[in-house]
Amino acid sequence: LLKALILYAKYELHPDNRNLPGILDFLQEFDPEQGEDDDESELDKQFLILNRKHPARRAYELGYKKAKGDMQGSIIMSLLTTIADFVDEEVAEFTKCSDFHLRDIGRKKIALYVIIPAMDNSWEGLVNILFSQLFNELYDLAAENHAKLPVSVSFFLDEFVNLGKFPNYEEFLATCRGYGIGVSTIIQSITQLQDKYNDKKAESILANCAVKICLNASNL
Structure with missing residues (x-):
């Protein structure tokens, strides 16, 4: 419908x-x-x-x-x-209209800050839609430009689990670097990631991170 x-x-x-x-x-x-x-x-x-x-x-x-x-x-x-x-x-x-095009992030140098309340996940779905659409638009733009973005894009996804659940995030991580997209997936703990996805998907997400940095973690 x-x-x-x-x-x-x-x-x-x-x-x-x-x-x-x-x-x-x-x-x-x-x-x-x-x-x-x-x-x-x-x-x-x-x-x-x-x-x-x-x-x-x-x-x-x-x-x-x-x-x-x-x-x-x-x-x-x-x-x-x-x-x-x-x-x-x-x-x-x-949400009636946008004052910029998502593809512009892959066309020219832009810093986009998405700030969400630390203790309120009421709008988690909206934030998830924004990033999901942005990922798709950047892939489509790269496909039109010999499988490479005109300008490389870096994502710093702090408090990653608060951005909602991305259905194919592990596949995105596995392929994004070839398109000129870098992603830093920042979580508080592996358990947190497993709770949001599941053990198998969490393992796949971690496996697709080329570099892992651990700071003062109590569980590994």
Whole structure:
């Protein structure tokens, strides 16, 4: 459903609303709940008036629309849980648009500081999205430039486990150096890393670190 909504926003919404806050406004305006007679919902109508070949309609009809009854309700609740952070007015405001392009970090010398509260992980998901998108954009930029970034990039990921869980972080570490990306993964302890990922992935992450520096650690 989220894929269908993003495609709808991309092709049908005003440029100012092509973001997750805009998608939430769209969902609030067009109720996905069906009527008592099991007729089309307001959300259905918005998608079904599109051309049958429209990417948003195809994603909607071949995904969410195939679910029936309680399954649709579960999908809606799962979606709202996934994007719940964007209900917050402050988050909605600062995520509506970006004042720089992520690829610029690989095109010219830029220092980007991402500061998060030490004792508050409320926005861990947003920080994780930022870095995940940045990793992907840098890889895409390198792919367009003979597999090398125009300007090398170094990440210093202090308190790494507070950045959320990256699904393929070990693969990223294994390949990033060839693209001109250096990463310092900074953790308090190996146990901390194992708790966030698992023993096997933590071992793989450590194995893909070319240099390891240990400072006053109580567990190794």
